[in-house]
Amino acid sequence: MQLAASGIAPGEVRPIDVAGEEYVLWRGMDGRLRSTPRWCPHLDHDLAEGHVSNEELVCPGHAWAFDGDGNAYKRNEFGRIDPKGSVATLVIREDDGTVVLELS
Numbered sequence: 001m002q003l004a005a006s007g008i009a010p011g012e013v014r015p016i017d018v019a020g021e022e023y024v025l026w027r028g029m030d031g032r033l034r035s036t037p038r039w040c041p042h043l044d045h046d047l048a049e050g051h052v053s054n055e056e057l058v059c060p061g062h063a064w065a066f067d068g069d070g071n072a073y074k075r076n077e078f079g080r081i082d083p084k085g086s087v088a089t090l091v092i093r094e095d096d097g098t099v100v101l102e103l104s
């Protein structure tokens with residue numbers, strides 16, 4: 001699947017369907033495009049309604065964070081990380097303004 005990369009700004013979250021699988025894409029503030037399945041593995045909140053914090057996508061439900069490399073975790077008020085498991089990601093290639101997405 002291909003889409004225009006220029007339409008996804010840093011901090012933006014976009015739901016997307018790839019071969020019948022629901023994902024979200026987001027661009028971190030570092031400019032890198034990342035992905036995770038659309039529905040949160042905790043209690044199924046819609047991650048398309050999440051927000052980007054630096055490079056992470058944060059769930060609107062209970063603030064689990066996703067790093068786009070397949071890791072889910074929660075940060076406590078002291079900044080420590082509580083791992084919450086792994087999630088699928090898409091293979092993402094950006095080339096000359098076009099994004100190519102594949103299931104991994």
Ligand code: FES
Nearest residue numbers: 040043059061062
């Ligand atoms: S539903 Fe996402 S953190 Fe709880």
